[in-house]
Amino acid sequence: MQRASREREGTAIAAALRDRRGEIEQAILARAQALSEPPPRGGAEYAEGLRAAVSAGLEYGIEGIERGDQDPAPVPEALLAQARLAARFGVSLDTVLRRYFAGHTLLEDFMVQEAERSESLDPAELKRLLRSQAAVVERLLATVSEAYAEELGRYRMSPADRRAERVERLLAGEPLDTAELGYDLEAHHLALLASGPGASEAIVSLARSLDARALSVRRPEGVIWAWLGARSRIEAAQAETLASRELPEGLTLAIGEPGEGIGGWRQSHRQARAALTVALRSGERVVRYAGVALLASALQDELLQAALRELYLAPLEAERDGGEALRRTLRAYFAAGRNVSSAAAAIGLSRQTIKNRLQVIEERVGASLGARGAELELALALESIDFARKSPSDLPN
Numbered sequence: 137m138q139r140a141s142r143e144r145e146g147t148a149i150a151a152a153l154r155d156r157r158g159e160i161e162q163a164i165l166a167r168a169q170a171l172s173e174p175p176p177r178g179g180a181e182y183a184e185g186l187r188a189a190v191s192a193g194l195e196y197g198i199e200g201i202e203r204g205d206q207d208p209a210p211v212p213e214a215l216l217a218q219a220r221l222a223a224r225f226g227v228s229l230d231t232v233l234r235r236y237f238a239g240h241t242l243l244e245d246f247m248v249q250e251a252e253r254s255e256s257l258d259p260a261e262l263k264r265l266l267r268s269q270a271a272v273v274e275r276l277l278a279t280v281s282e283a284y285a286e287e288l289g290r291y292r293m294s295p296a297d298r299r300a301e302r303v304e305r306l307l308a309g310e311p312l313d314t315a316e317l318g319y320d321l322e323a324h325h326l327a328l329l330a331s332g333p334g335a336s337e338a339i340v341s342l343a344r345s346l347d348a349r350a351l352s353v354r355r356p357e358g359v360i361w362a363w364l365g366a367r368s369r370i371e372a373a374q375a376e377t378l379a380s381r382e383l384p385e386g387l388t389l390a391i392g393e394p395g396e397g398i399g400g401w402r403q404s405h406r407q408a409r410a411a412l413t414v415a416l417r418s419g420e421r422v423v424r425y426a427g428v429a430l431l432a433s434a435l436q437d438e439l440l441q442a443a444l445r446e447l448y449l450a451p452l453e454a455e456r457d458g459g460e461a462l463r464r465t466l467r468a469y470f471a472a473g474r475n476v477s478s479a480a481a482a483i484g485l486s487r488q489t490i491k492n493r494l495q496v497i498e499e500r501v502g503a504s505l506g507a508r509g510a511e512l513e514l515a516l517a518l519e520s521i522d523f524a525r526k527s528p529s530d531l532p533n
Contacts, residue, residue, distance in 0.1 A: 149265065150202040152250040153243075157194065160246050164239040165190045171235055175225040182221050189218035190239065193276070197243045200272035201265060211279040219280045220287035229284050233277055240273040300353035303361065307402055319351035319365055326370040327392035327404035328362040329412040334384045335360040345378050346370055359412070363401060369394050376424045383422060388415050391424040410436075417521045430510075431517050444515035448508065451500040462500075463516060465493040470513045474505075 153160065168190060175182050192214035199209055215236075222232045244266065251262045290301055299317065306312055306321075314321050326348075330339055336352060339362045343350035348370055352362035364370055372393050379389050390412035392404035407425035410432035415423035417435070425432065434440050452459030464483065469490065472478035480490045497512075498504050505512070 147202055148254065149247060149250050150198045152253075153198050153201070153246060156246065160243065161190060161194055163246075164194060164242050167238045167242060168235040171238060172227065172231045175222075175227050182218075182225050182227070185214075185218045185221050186235075188214045193236065193239055194243065196276070197240065197269065197272060200269055201247065203268070211276055215276065215280060216283040219284040223284045223287035224291055229281060232280065232284060236276060236280060237273070240269070240276075244269060296354070300355065300361075303351075303353050306398070307405060309402075317351060319349060319363070321365075321398045321401055323349075323365040323367060323396070324369045325395050325401045325404050326364045326372060326375055327395075327401070327408040328360075328364065328375075329390040329408045330360040330362065330387060331358065331412070331416065332384075332387035334387055338379075338383060338387055338389070339364075341382065342375060342378060345382075346375060361405065363405070369396075372424055372426065376422060379422045387421070388412070389422050390415050391422070393425055414521070430514055431521075434514055434518060435521070441518055444511060444518060448501055448512045448515040449519060451502075452497065454500065455496075462493055462497050463519075465490060466497060466512060467516055469494065469505075470509075470516070474509070 165187060168186060192212040196209065196212050196215070203209065219232055221227075222229075247265065247269070248262070251265070290298060302312060302314075302316065306314065326346075328339060328342070330336075336354075339350055339352055339360060343364050346364055346366070348364035348366040350362060350364055352360050354360055364375070372391050375391055379391070383389055390408045392407035392411065395401060395404040407429075411423045411425040411428055413435055414420070414428040414432050434444070449459070449463070452462045455462060465479070465485075468479040468483045469476070472482060476487050476490050476494075480487045494505060501508060501512070
């Protein structure tokens with residue numbers, strides 16, 4: 137009963153403060169503005185953010201009164217965003233914290249006024265509400281300080297590091313100002329990932345050949361993340377052909393699929409990352425996502441990899457040569473578009489020999505190639521990648 141009474145009192149005080157929200161907000165904003173002059177640069181953006189922060193901070197404080205003894209709610213993003221702006225525009229952390237503390241003090245003054253008007257709130261209850269507000273402001277100041285310090289660290293990065301960090305945050309879905317990038321995220325995009333010597337130069341050359349603008353950042357592991365942007369769709373097949381012809385030795389390139397707008401920008405990058413995994417494991421120099429989409433997904437699923445091997449490759453190993461002839465026949469058959477005559481010509485065997493081997497394979501796996509051909513082809517592709525990763529001394533003779 138006592139807890140319920142406390143919650144009612146907190147709710148009543150919060151409701152009375154919300155009725156005076158406009159008055160309180162103006163008082164806090166005036167106090168905050170009086171504490172420091174606008175920053176010499178970014179003044180308009182900072183002033184607009186300050187108004188948003190005051191509004192969000194007031195609601196956060198009132199909500200803290202309602203919550204009472206419960207843990208404080210997460211600090212609103214508007215307050216953290218304003219702390220980051222302060223770090224970027226040269227407003228000291230001391231000024232930022234004094235503004236928040238001044239706002240908290242004013243809110244407490246209004247809270248005491250409403251408590252004095254209430255006939256049912258005794259001094260002990262008022263002290264409890266004030267203690268709960270102290271917990272709210274303590275969490276607020278700590279979180280804001282952390283956001284300020286993180287942004288200050290980012291701002292002190294080199295221009296290249298700041299660019300890479302901004303790109304990473306955009307990929308994660310954060311709504312950020314993209315003017316610094318000098319790249320139109322609403323355009324058509326084609327994502328690239330390049331690894332090896334001369335990667336940056338190769339991307340610039342490819343962008344020039346495709347009449348596109350390039351955005352690129354270097355990641356710590358040495359891989360270049362890049363996008364080609366243009367007003368019209370950039371064809372991945374054209375980029376693949378150009379890269380295959382012009383790519384320097386020792387360079388690996390993964391290509392995503394075309395996308396539009398910021399959603400397409402992110403999606404194409406995810407596709408290029410998946411394609412790079414295949415490229416690095418297979419030894420292929422140029423890999424386009426459309427050609428390896430299934431394989432890229434399988435490489436991320438250990439259960440699927442184990443099942444494909446157990447169901448479709450292990451049964452072939454009962455042959456005297458461990459299934460090598462059957463696997464070779466299957467690879468030729470799939471490479472020939474499942475044409476028996478073409479497969480026979482490719483490996484120098486008769487059509488009948490190929491047909492006999494395919495029949496043996498169907499018996500071993502317990503299903504027709506028409507029904508399980510896709511699974512067998514994927515299992516073989518995974519096996520090829522595993523062999524490509526081994527050193528020559530580890531490969532079978």
